[in-house]
Amino acid sequence: MPTDIRAEIIKQIRRPAHWLLLAVALVLTLTFAYLIPYLGLSGRTEGPGSARGLDAMLPAEFVGSTVAGTPVFLGALAVIFGVLVAGSEYGWQTWKTVFTQAPSRPRVFAAKVVVTAAGTLLLVVTLLAAGAAASAAVAGLQDAPLDWPSPGELLTGAAAGWLITTMWAMLGVFLSVALRGVALPIGLGLVWLLAVQNLLSAVAAPLLDWIADLQRALPGPNAGSLVAALGAPEGAPGVSALTGAGHATLVLAAYLVGFTLLSGWLLHRRDIT
């Protein structure tokens, strides 16, 4: 198992696509959490929402502002990451190469899960570091005090961001194992995250009660609720306090475990052709 993890690290670490995803996540987060709100802030002076807008950019709020993207666009990037980690083995037909060297599929799969989770941890830590730096810059520019969140808040935020992005990445892994490829899983994953989730919450849930109830069990709304509880600005895509943080954490963890077990089982059961 440790050597399988080493193998997986060799495969993933040199992959330009992963680093590109990380760069995109970084740029999008900084742009939408800091750059655009900041430009909007200096554009219109003393408007009604501007004090609240500035608060969200200051160090005290950086955790919530940074993880605010995980219910939708960071989630989408995490899905792509998961698909690339697992689905490429189908695309390149490398499963057969791997499984003739190491015939234990559960072991190989477990190594993949570990490395996927390490990748999303790296993502979340990088984003938090960048968010902290950006918020410090905003504070400096606005002569605001550098009030940092407590270590406990920081750790909770990091853990929540990690849980959410890993859950999405495992959705990507699951889709790629189920569909044995790369292109279709990415397409379907993105349609779910970027279109269906929106339609459900904006169009369907207000019309039908049972869909509104269903929302409480879906991964996206629970991710939105969890980051809302951590101070992500309501109004960011997908962020809204539909359920409590405890409920959201449980549901997200259940999806994470479910996707993982289901993918592992499918990979173990099926022929490698």
Place this chain on the structure above:
Amino acid sequence: MGGMNSPVETTALTKRYGDLTAVDQLDLTVRAGEVYGFLGPNGAGKTTTLRMLLGLIRPTSGSIRLLGRDPGAGHLDRVGALIEGPSFYPHLSGRDNLRALACHAGVGASRVHTVLQIAGLTDRAKDRYNTYSLGMKQRLGLAAALLKDPELLILDEPTNGLDPAGMADIRATIRRLADDGRTVLLSSHLLGEVQQICDRVGMISDGRLVAELSVSELASAGLRIVASPLTEAHECLGALVGADHVHSDGEALYLDAPGDAAARINAELVHSGLAVHELRVREPDLEQTFLELTGGGRRAD
């Protein structure tokens, strides 16, 4: 108990895909130390059989023993394989590909260096896999198959797509590996290839093993001689090798004799004052045998 003497043993091995029986009640036995050629036309079931041996696909029924072990944990510890063309990580170098696979296989990094040398890839080991030529990819596949220093090598059409020099190169490598005492099970649809490097051949058609032959058995060569006058040449040769061993079709004489007898027979005919227009060693009739046994070779799918 074929156990250790039969590194590969299958009993009534069967794989069905819906209505199609890809492998049908196959009893295959490969003996220790031999190079066994698994010969059959496209779609005969070669790859399916080898994938089942390696645990990549599950048999519908039947049983498998590799190196005396039932499928399960550790049954591929001393088995190396190359299935249906090489497949590697395109963004990694040849060496990094092997390093990753060595980690999966649980073998030391020093082995990577060794197999690169055996495969003749050391010079290009640090180049990315997607810059490799087909021949280099194939050799990397062979290198990966050797990582575990296997007792048994399972190679699916290892020379597929290579030019003649590349083929000769890979065949020589395989032959060398076999001479080191490894057992090799190799699939091919090339008769000449199987004849060159195999000790025994199993012919598969429509998922069934239709014949098993030793290559030396098949390789008894004959001579085809055109000489005039033909009847006198016939008598002369009859006296020389025995009348039973000479046949005439009216144009040429066919002689059961080893190829290295050609010079002596030529001298004998010339000495008797006959004109020898043509004398040639006939290729062993593997092709004919193959086509007869497989009913023309192609299945209707």
